Amino acid sequence: MTDAPVYDKVALIGLGLIASSMFWATRRAGLARVVSGYARSGETRETARRIGLCHEVCDTLEEAVADADLVVLAVPVGVMGAVAMAMAPYLKPGATVTDVGSVKRRVIEDVTPHIPEGVHFVPGHPLAGTEHSGPESGFSALFENRWCLLVPPESTDPAAVARLRRYWEGMGALVEEMDPDHHDLVLAVTSHTPHLIAYTMVGVADDLRRVTDSEVIKYSAAGFRDFTRIAASDPTMWRDVFLTNKDATLEILGRFTEELFALQRAIRTGDGDALHAYFTRTRAIRRGIIEAGQDTEAPDFGRVKVER
Amino acid sequence: MTDAPVYDKVALIGLGLIASSMFWATRRAGLARVVSGYARSGETRETARRIGLCHEVCDTLEEAVADADLVVLAVPVGVMGAVAMAMAPYLKPGATVTDVGSVKRRVIEDVTPHIPEGVHFVPGHPLAGTEHSGPESGFSALFENRWCLLVPPESTDPAAVARLRRYWEGMGALVEEMDPDHHDLVLAVTSHTPHLIAYTMVGVADDLRRVTDSEVIKYSAAGFRDFTRIAASDPTMWRDVFLTNKDATLEILGRFTEELFALQRAIRTGDGDALHAYFTRTRAIRRGIIEAGQDTEAPDFGRVKVER
The missing domain is CATH 3.40.50.720 (NAD(P)-binding Rossmann-like Domain)
Known part of the structure; x- marks a missing residue:
């Protein structure tokens, strides 16, 4: 057209x-x-x-x-x-x-x-x-x-x-x-912090002496490989993002670690109910994203052909 | 066949x-x-x-x-x-x-x-x-x-x-x-910790009063939506995973937060070189996963049709 x-x-x-x-x-x-x-x-x-x-x-x-x-x-x-x-x-x-x-x-x-x-x-x-x-x-x-x-x-x-x-x-x-400030906060949540976390997780896997790089690569399909896609983004662009959206990113990172520590504590103390409730709540957001047309419902992002 | x-x-x-x-x-x-x-x-x-x-x-x-x-x-x-x-x-x-x-x-x-x-x-x-x-x-x-x-x-x-x-x-x-113990450590890296982190990030976004759920959903394509896929996994299965692979998960989580704090500090102090070096290193792992046939090279996991 x-x-x-x-x-x-x-x-x-x-x-x-x-x-x-x-x-x-x-x-x-x-x-x-x-x-x-x-x-x-x-x-x-x-x-x-x-x-x-x-x-x-x-x-x-x-x-x-x-x-x-x-x-x-x-x-x-x-x-x-x-x-x-x-x-x-x-x-x-x-x-x-x-x-x-x-x-x-x-x-x-x-x-x-x-x-x-x-x-x-x-x-x-x-x-x-x-x-x-x-x-x-x-x-x-x-x-x-x-x-x-x-x-x-x-x-x-x-x-x-x-x-x-x-x-x-x-x-x-x-x-x-x-508004620009609201933009920077929204993006800190939907983009900047997720990118930093993905970069971190991939860096940790790469660093770990007890698990070889080839194991990390071979066995990545269990979740890790989704992080590596994000962590393959342009380094210069992302360096600049973090340096220029410092305050909002650090604020959301603070909330993230607070929450992570709470889940870590639930694991340590064996609080299965807290974990189950948390994991149930996060499912709803995925549903919203699919209904809003912002992602595919196909399993694994449609990576695989689904046939019985 | x-x-x-x-x-x-x-x-x-x-x-x-x-x-x-x-x-x-x-x-x-x-x-x-x-x-x-x-x-x-x-x-x-x-x-x-x-x-x-x-x-x-x-x-x-x-x-x-x-x-x-x-x-x-x-x-x-x-x-x-x-x-x-x-x-x-x-x-x-x-x-x-x-x-x-x-x-x-x-x-x-x-x-x-x-x-x-x-x-x-x-x-x-x-x-x-x-x-x-x-x-x-x-x-x-x-x-x-x-x-x-x-x-x-x-x-x-x-x-x-x-x-x-x-x-x-x-x-x-x-x-x-x-070996079973090595299995549990490898999976803590390639699967269990990434899942916990994705659940956490999605939970944080859902909780944040200053950014509405509908904003999180609408603007998820900038990175966040990849996390929501993982965080939509079965809650009962994942509760049990964390409760039964407690030690390895907590060990890798410890390494993760250590690394995250280092990057957070680089952001706070404006150390662009450290960030750039870190983000460059993580690109190589993605390449390895694609070469090993464990993910697609197509952009965005092949979600989009690429045409000029």
Whole structure:
């Protein structure tokens, strides 16, 4: 289905999983006449050219953002401010700048000072991804039926927000607006703390001398392998997430360890009723996620073919 | 592919996910002439009859195990001993008893005293499962390319072990022998601790007043939903696992919290290099699991269709 373009020119800054998926989704739905792309690494730019990612891959930020109606910052959260500063002189008056960072308060603080008068800044965050990264990992369906949260400051031009919303909806996303601090807390629960815990569990398994790595790998199907998927995510992106959403992550981690200690104590004292009650309660959340269309009901995420 | 039957009659005691999958896999490969089934709950027996699970569903343990060449204990770890005691008088001389419990030391301690002279006890554990449970959740491919660990005591008749191995291989499993204590430690790492952590994280999210359940559910695709799958597993089974593999689970939990505190400190002090190094190391384990054929390389466990 091809709609009228939402933007004449879109510039994607950073060509990883999110930006490359945005290109394929934009092209598929005809949401922009032209999409330019820029990546700091020459190797990434070369790969992008080879696979036909973006209508034009530019060697400089200046070329990429020139005349762009929408500029998307798709770089790690820790460098958003520096990239915004570097591209600011070349932004077209009336253009919109957005980002796809997993943390919003810090990105707003770092990027806003560099946005020129007459340019709209509408921070955003598509809640979509896989454990793969880089320019070759993108695909057009990544945002389908996934939420994209926009966190515009109150003073933002409503027309610029509405247009960006239309763009994300054109890529298949469900769009909601949210306050940046609440965003950072919600994501600390649904994403940042789970990632840290998965990284930790995989690290522990790797470290343990009494269980070999090959045993951990061979016998991973009993639960552990789900953690390894999450713990295979991009290290730079995640380092920046934890450094820039420090307070919310540490708060949720504190709640997590408190709860873990309570369950640990129930195990130590043999309190089977407490364990059973806890494990029963958590089943309901899974049911909610499946009913909300945010995961498959198929066993094991549909990894296996179910036949009698 | 139908081989010669490995056993004339197999009795499945407990008709949940594992036993029902064993029936479909046994029937598909022609591994037994007849499979009888027994469950304590009348409702489960009725469901089994309705869906054609087992050649005969029996109303008593006595009928089910009568003349069986292989009896499979597929009940929660906490009741293995009681079931073994109840069925002992009816076991055929020369028969083999096995189990599918996730903990081995305790099952051996609880079951062995009830095994009559002339009956072989070969404890086992197929490392396979899904988040679903009950008689309707089984399917014939559950064990394909999954490991099944057998932990026979040294004095066990090698012919009985070899036959059970052939049976599991006929259902598609890869079989290995292991010492029970080592089994319990390996599983504490690859399964029991990950499950407890997933249960905890989902419980924390459910509890948090400042983030609503509907937010947790809507925005789960960013990582959290992988935890909810594990935390939807059968509560009774998992209560028993933690109560009966207490020492190994508490040991690994101790290592986990130690490591988590180190990462938490790196976040608090802003030590980006430590975080990046940690997150890079854990990627390699994922690669190993994929190369070992124990998970799919497709992004997001293959949940999405990848197209440009």
